[in-house]
Amino acid sequence: MTSAAASPPHPPSGRPRRRRPPWAGRNYSLLAVAAFITTLGAHGALIASSFAVLDTGGDGGDVGLVAAARTLFLVVFLLVGGAVADRLPRHHVMVAANALNFLSQGAFALLVLQGEPQLWQMMALSALGGTGQAFFNPAAEGMLMASVSGEQAGRAFALFRMGMSGAAVGGAALGGALVAAVGPGWVLAVDAAAFAVAGALRMFLDVGHIAPRVPGSGLLADMRDGWREFVGRPWLWTIVAQFSVVVAVVGAAESVFGPLVARDELGGAGPWGVALGAFGVGTILGGLLMMRWKPQRLLFAATLSVFSLALPSAALAVPVPLGVLIAVMFVSGVTIEIFGVSWITALHQEIPEEKLSRISAYDWFGSVAMVPLATALAGPAESAFGRTPSLWGCAALVVVATTAVLFVPDVRRLRRRPPATVVAAGDVCLEKAVPTQESPAGQESPAGQESPAGQAGVSPR
Template identity: 35%
Template sequence: MGGVRGRDLFADGRFRLLFLARTISVLAAAFGPVALAFGVLDLPGAGATTLTIVLTAQTVPQIALMVFGGVVADRISRTRLMLTAELASAAAFFGLAAMFVTRHAPVWGIGLLAAVTGIALALYYPALTGVVPEIVRDEHLQTANGVLRLGVNCARLLGMAAAGGAVALVGAGWALGVNGVGLVVSAALLAALRPTPGTNRGRTSMVSDLREGWREFASRRWLWVIVLQFSFVIAAMQAGFGVLGPVVAKADLGGAPAWSTILVGQGLGTMAGVFVAIRLRPRRPLLVATSMVFAVALPITLLGIGAPVYVVALGAFVTGAAFDVFGVMWETTMQREIPREALSRVAAYDGLGSFMFGPLGLLAAAPLADAVGAHHALLLCAALIALVTVGALAVPEVRNLRAPTRVVDDRAVAPG
């Protein structure tokens, strides 16, 4: 691995604790969506509308408070904020578990606790982006981000595989309890991690911090261009993978087993993509990273033209690999280019902007399929991804941003 190897990173006890905390958190969190969905649908009289209410209660505060989470993460210790968020989320999942186990689960109560988990995520993720460069040296950031993603991808695949069986075997309530236990373990590991210092911004108001974060975000053209690009990419992915893909898989490819094969292909691709991302040291990281986004349109295009399931799964593998190459390079570039005292706020604006059109993609998928057919709708989604990616690459700041010389030239980086 260019410049520093994974085992060299693990020699650092602080990185080791962060890796374990993040991996265990994702492993536990994989149980939540499956258990919550089937737990709600098993309630007397519940249906798709009930589940939509609960998921909306979880998603809206997560998106709405993301920027607030970035402000808080730039004011106080990021590791302590992550710990607090994990404990709050664990308490909510234990509450949900108790509701489903006792069969006393009013929808308003489920929605309230689901909202707590959404708030916890809004606090956790901006802090996570900012905490990595506080633990890892600049020239090792790309390897560290790749190693963290490797743990996340493994945990997510394992969790997704185990979650359905756990719900079927012990019920949704106990599976939600497993989620809570995992988050407590993650919090304990974060507690063992020496707290990162806050930036002591107590003399400024929250509004001033928001404005300063926005200035840092808006002043970098490469940053807001790619975030704008991804607002459309995510919307197209939500429509393609969330609605249209399953519709085509059910109608033409054999249903759920075929769709599972495609998703497994994508998951395996993310594993391969991490190893590629760790080794790549391009002089123009955003040129390489943004070019990877073209691959996101590949499985959507293959579904649209009616390709066999194994061909679509292969395309999904390429997408998974390319998406992780983009993710590692994007996170690393932000961590190198953004001042650390503003990094969490900028990451929050990144998350808010990237996902702001996602719900619209979900809402537009069905009407679009009714109007032009699911296959043509998928091709339109793929065309949108390609078009906005061409637009992003047309911006000189995206193509020409260069990585530091010490990062590109492995010979200038001392291992460990």
């Protein structure tokens, strides 16, 4: 970007030159555009893959097997993917993972378009896709956090997450329409093309500002080092443990119990889709909020916002009228963005750059590891205890897990670190250790500066 001193104050047209904000540099812009493209395609592909299975005569159990194959391989390879992304240039790992996803999704589309794919073939290709994501996710999150700096980080992360939320909502709506119009095979082909385009964009990422990786003692040693970094920070591992419970029970409530309540009490799939759409709209508005609001106690504000995730389960347990459910889902969407932006800002602030991907891998692992178990146990829980008690149990687990995290001192005291008081990477900035001098929440500082995280459908981060 040309400096103000080197560029004329006005272009020939006489209008003032508009400069990009400092956090919207080349890498950030490339990452945001590429992620928007793949998120748009992926959420359409989620619908397309389900209908591809059903169109071959499969049932709900077969749809679950294809989805479970992806999740299983994602979980198995996540920690390895994090260690690899901290050993190699992250953009190389991202491009390689995109290539694998392009090939696996392209083969899936070809099988569907040619005739009747076998269940084992769809499971195998889904597993390859999950493997690619296991290597991609930690590398991408580390690359994103390395692409911004200073007080602008929170705004940059909020805008990034807002774009992903919009792509998720739009991708699901567009994907559903395209599946009905042209069939699931072509939607899967579009998703494969999205991976190819995104991988090409990521080849142009500039990593010249990132220090070269110093060869370590080996992959296992790097994984052990990441584990020590993870367990050595109580605020980090307790929140990841909290979300392993929260994501699992919220996922079970919304993927298993929600459609059943909608069928029996709300009028079917249409009203349930509207409620889920309200959650998506809430995440977009939550991102707008977090572009302006900079809570000083990052993790305290983030954790308080998680209590709202108990509301959808409670609303389904009653069950409340559709209008109330829509409002509850909307509020949950807004507040989860408060958590998401505050969380990724804390990681960006506290974790050394060379360990970002390994920590991100543990974060992802905690978020997705218990989801298959929770969804598998939802049916037996309904049979044993009833649907309403099971939903109240989901809400209670969210409240208990979130309350427990508030007893961790670092969660209550870790503060946003202003640029003038940045200390050595990895040192926790606590309330009494580094006083802050910030503008009132929601207002710009005199310099005009304002001070992100994770995968839709798997983790609210």
